[in-house]
Amino acid sequence: MLATFLPSGSEHNDLAHTLASWGLRSINDFTALPRPDLQERLGGQAAFLHDIATGRHHRLLTLYRPPKDYRQHLDLDYPLETLDSLLLLLRRFLHTLAARLQAHQRVPDGLFLTLHFEDHTHHLSTLRIPEPTTDQDQLLRIIETHLNGLTAPAPVIALTLDASVTRPSRSQHDLFQKALRDPNQFAHTLNQLSACLGRDALGVPQTTDSFRPDCYQLLPPESLFDRSQEKPGYTAAHALFTSTLPLRRLRPPLAVQVLTTPEKTPQVLLDGPYPGPLREVSGPFILQSTWWESAQRWTGHEWDVQLHRGPLSRLTHQPPHHWQIEGYY
16 A cells, blocks of 8 residues: 555655545556656655655664673572683683684773672772783783682682783894793783782882982883883983993992091091092082972982092982992992
């Protein structure tokens, strides 16, 4: 019937009433009408319906792509009390995850593991992957290292595994670049050390932008895997004050007593391994750090001195009376 072909609506009801008044009852009667005359009398809507009825109008299909969901959840029939049983299930999860990622040409850069315990608590852990990979053994090793340091309050009754993904990295190796051969293995070693020593005891030493000697900070170990950062431990101040003579520093510095002139220039070492008059003195070299902050203000004076029957040394003085030998050239 022609009435069932026409869409609903007030404007279409008027069109249906007009066609019915013309004596049209079927779609064949409607398609038999000439399209130009139909468009001239009834407008573009009637011509559009005529194209649909005669197969001239082609509606393109919109492809539906299912969302890429990598989340896996399992409710256990029996609670798990051992780590080996839990790792066996996680290996199955990783096998499925790796297959899905390889089909989508993606690699995981982070894993999200949630353990649901029998006492209605849960543990959520975010595991970062230094070098994204779909190698199941390496991914399982990262999870196992994390679980070894976890104390479960109750047996596990459910677990969930999800992942954040990225594109595989394709970079050409540089002959002159000192990069880690296996970042995942290195991260595994760091995790084992942090479990024994504590997370705050590990880091990458980097000199701060200060003129104060031996002033450094510990960056998190993850900064080794960030290729966008500059070389650790290299700043403008470090490059400016690099000496041509290597200095073997004493850690800690050796405290000494010094006899000075009225101008506060050192003349004689009164104790230490090389007591006696100083043969040559060059300085002072004044160093200041964070002078704008009263709580962290630091001022020091350095001299390069030739000790009596001793090596060329660096002698430092911090007001008012603190003298020490920093090291030997």
